[in-house]
Amino acid sequence: MVRGLSAEPLTPTRRRPMKIRQLDGTGDAAYPAWFAARDAGYAHDFPGGPRWLEHELQVYYERSDAFDVALWLAEDDGAVVGAAAVAMPLKDNPTLGEVDIAVRPEARRRGVGTALLRTVEDEAVLRGRTRFMVDVEGPLGPHDSAGTRFAEKHGYTRRIVEVLRVQRPPFDLDGLARLEREADAHAADYRVLTWRDRVPDEYVAEYARMTARLSTDAPLGQLDYEQETWDAGRIRLREDRLARMRRHVWCAVAVAPDGTIAGQTAIVLAAGDDSTGLQEETIVDPRHRGHRLGLLLKIANLRTLLRDRPGVRTIWTWNADTNTYMIAVNEKLGYVPAGWLVGYQRDV
Ligand SMILES: CC(C)(COP(=O)(O)OP(=O)(O)OC[C@H]1O[C@@H](n2cnc3c(N)ncnc32)[C@H](O)[C@@H]1OP(=O)(O)O)[C@@H](O)C(=O)NCCC(=O)NCCS
Structure with a gap:
């Protein structure tokens, strides 16, 4: 090696210390790097699991009338190695902070996650939040991962366990039609309606009532969660956000003889991307249970989704392990177990 040819005196390069920096919302120029670090962190612990697309999460973490949100990144030696967010509901659950933290695999066990979590919690406490929740997910197997160990190390306790299931092609539409015919006999008084994206004006108030109910009717385990406040305006706000995420929503509802909504279900799928469908928010009003409406709604909705998007590759759904009916x-319907979710909570 030839030495001494440099015209400049050689200065030792200094490693820059780890730094936590708050983003100026999801429009910040650092958002793509924030997203890449978060995505790398989650993908490492659950390869093949359901994933957010960059532009979807950008809208999800926008501040709105319904949520205040703060985002931070961790930089180590100039590279973004970790990402954190806290979402704080504004219309209900006024002391709750929903925490999201991920660290790139190559930067773990150096205190990055801990530094991010402290920053998130300290800031959220200043904004009146004293109840923190975080979800950890993993593939089939024991409910144990870096995320569960980290959460438990920081005083979070397990409040609910959910099973993640997935449905993939081929979809047995003939078999489903047979199930539907059997179930129809139990639901003769109800009318099933389907639509995409926008709740028709005549049902929006009812849809809001059922959406609020869903937030606490689905099993919550030991999570301390208040019923959400929904009205027509909030339904429209969500539709607007989903449109900006470039997501479509397929919806089926059962209408009771008195014109109220007896049950509803929805599947979300990105426009132009068949990889990840999400089966969401199925609820049957307790006054209308026992008529097989849950099954009928899901079959009707899957049929319209497949008519529009026959190439869909996965549909994911989460159920509390105690929710035996669902x-x-x-x-x-053909869903098979694919992983787990543990819901953690800590009260400060
Ligand atoms: C969870 C996660 C954010 C931790 O990031 P990190 O920077 O490695 O965390 P820290 O270095 O601050 O770890 C703090 C403590 O948590 C515990 N911990 C973290 N990872 C662990 C692991 N793989 N095994 C056992 N304990 C672990 C340890 O007690 C650790 O302290 P120690 O290193 O002194 O033993 C990271 O593993 C990750 O991104 N996981 C995937 C996303 C996820 O699950 N997010 C939800 C988090 S609640």
Whole structure:
């Protein structure tokens, strides 16, 4: 090696210390790097699991009338190695902070996650939040991962366990039609309607009532969560956000003889991307249970989704392990277990 040819005196390069920096919302120029670090962190612990697309999460973490949000990144030696967010509901649950933290695999066990979590919690406490929740997910197997160990190390306790299930092609539409015919006999008084994206004006108030109910009717385990406040305006706000995420929503509802909504279900799928469908928010009003509406709604909705998007590759759904009725419906539809979610909470 030839030495001494440099015209400049050689200065030792200094490693820059780890730095936590708050983003100026999801429009910040650093958002793509924030997203890349978060995505790398989650993908490492659950390869093949359901994933957010960059532009979807950008809208999800926008501030709105319904949520205040703050985002931070961790930089180590100039590279973004970790990402954190806290979402703080404004219309209900006024002391709750929903925490999201991920660290790139190559930067772990150096205190980055801890530094991000402290920053998130300190800031959220200043904004009146004293109840923190975080979800950790993993593939089939024991409910144990870097995320569960990290959460437990920081005083979070397990409040709910959910099973993540997935449905993939081929979809047995003939088999589903047979199930539908059997179930129809139990639901003769109800009318099933389907639509995409926008709740028709005549049902929006009812849809809001059922959406609020869903927030606490689905099993919550030991999570301390208040019923959400929904009205027509908030439904429209969500539709607007989903449109800006470039996501479509397929929806089926059962209308009771008195014109109220007896049950509803929805599947979300990105426009132009068939990889990740999300089966969301199925609820049957307790006054209308026992008529197989859960099964009928899900079959009707899947049929319209497949008519519009026959190439869909996965549909994911989460159920509390105690929600035996919904799990039985999902298994009839062809969902198979694919992973787990543990919901953690810490009160400060
Ligand atoms: C969870 C996660 C954010 C931790 O990031 P990190 O920077 O490695 O965390 P820290 O270095 O601050 O770890 C703090 C403590 O958590 C515990 N911990 C973290 N990872 C662990 C692991 N793989 N095994 C056992 N304990 C672990 C340890 O007690 C650790 O302290 P120690 O290193 O002195 O033993 C990171 O593993 C990750 O991104 N996981 C995937 C996303 C996720 O699950 N997010 C939800 C987090 S609640």
